[in-house]
Amino acid sequence: MALVLAHPAWAQQRGGPVDDDATEPVASTSIPVVQPIAPSPTRTLNAALSRLARDPRDISALLDAGGAALDLGDTDAAIGFLTRAEQVAPGTGGVRARMGIAMLRSNQPFEAIRWFDLAEQAGFNRTEMASDRGLAYDLIGDNAAAQREYQLALSAGRNDETSRRYALSLVIAGDRRGAELVLQPLLERQDRGAWR
Structure with missing residues (x-):
């Protein structure tokens, strides 16, 4: 919604009210808004x-x-x-x-x-595929190999999905305490996936 302030002479020509206090027209500037288009x-x-x-x-x-x-x-x-x-x-x-x-x-x-x-x-680069490789190992029941892959993936930086996978792998292997430690940063940020 745009607010337009008219010059008094223009308002008079249009039959509108004239504001005697208005001495200068208000300039308006249009600024184009460009929203980035993320590649889909x-x-x-x-x-x-x-x-x-x-x-x-x-x-x-x-x-x-x-x-x-x-x-x-x-x-x-x-x-x-x-x-x-x-x-x-x-x-x-x-x-x-x-x-x-x-x-x-x-x-x-x-x-x-x-x-x-x-x-x-x-x-x-093994690190780039470590999280997915870890999931593959988990799916065939080799939790120890999966956890090594998750640790490798996380060594490159925090990744919430990898952390969730790692924690689940630890729980499946019976290490509930280890899973809680992995999930703690996510829980502190109220991550819904971590709560599940």
Whole structure:
């Protein structure tokens, strides 16, 4: 809602009241407000598909499409893009790490671990995939390996999701006190996931 102050002469021409105290018109300035548009998975996927239409072997576009499909919850599409990426650039660590995430999300933890191992062998930064690798180990019942991965992930900095996964792994392994210590910072911040 804009408040407009009119010059007395203009108000008189329009038949409105004149304020004798007003001697100068009030200048107004319009300032455009630009809100940043965060990249959405749909936009990322569409951009990647456009690049793939020009070059079906564009490894960067295949990776972007696979990542966007994962973000959209379409693991089958993600696996398809990442399989093509692996064919175009065999042995690429980033492709293999994302394939591990795709396998994890499609409830194939053994395959996920295999892909994470391949990514590590290809030189992919182990810390970057440690949280997801830890979850895969938890899903196959290897809590000790999972906890080592969570500790590695947390060594790179605080991550609430990794902390929650780590605490759950500790509880499953019977270490309730350890889980409480991991969750304490989250509980102090009233994190709902930690309370659950």
